[in-house]
Amino acid sequence: MEGPSLVIACEELAPWFGHRVDAVDGAQAKTFGSLRGHEFTEAKSWGKHLLLRFEDVTLRIHFLMFGSYRINDPRENRIPKLELRFGRGTIYFYSCAIRALDRKIEDIYDWTTDLMSPAWDSKKALDAVREIPKTMVCDALMDQTIFAGSGNIIKNEVLFNLELHPEARVGALSAAQQQALVKEVHTYSHQFYEWKKVGQLKRNWRIFRKKVCPRCHVPVKKRPTGKLERFSHYCTSCQLKPKTKATPKITTGRKHPSSIGDSSSRRLRH
């Protein structure tokens, strides 16, 4: 699940804000049983993190590849990871990584890197991109510390729209291309959101899981690319690597929100 889908999840959960949890069930009920009786105050997302805020704790839910949620409509013969029952209905979470955050989320998350947030800071993203010139665009677009919420669909569609080869080095792009990159990830993420909301996402895919390039009618190439080796779908005819070489820069580390992971396992992390 990519960032835009989580924004929709938050919207779907809005009717539950201000309501008290009557019962907790599911595979992880034991871990999160203390939520019973607590008020569900708000749901927010940061990138691919769904944050459920309760009176004195926040649950962080990550759906990874296969996770899902249901509202008042449980899947048959399936035990949810977590089930939250309210007077007005029940929310079910399946195959996701859930963890309780005890620190204030404002201290953990920086919404200027969240593509779907009004606080999104494109200049900051541009600076971050320019700090990693040797990185391939396909990897840069998956970097959650720069483009929180971007995933493999967004990556492929953005590269197609910009007519860029997935393996082009970020540093080989012109300044204008780097700027266009940052702009397009943001724009496409919001289009993704609009399409998904009305059930039109898949029909708007132009290259992802397509067989033929809609521009050139050439067969689409599909193979793992970049350090991350995630699959890229691209047109070998119109998605090109730029020939221009740009100025190299020194790479520096960036900090990002604490790690994901199944809370059932170790919590010990100083």
Place this chain on the structure above:
DNA sequence: ATAAATGTTAAGAA
């Protein structure tokens, strides 16, 4: 029906 895939972390190796 076998495989691939809207993703990330942990542990150990190099």
Place this chain on the structure above:
DNA sequence: CTTCTTAACATTTA
């Protein structure tokens, strides 16, 4: 200490 590799998790779709 950093970076890389592998495995693990878990489910739907083609």
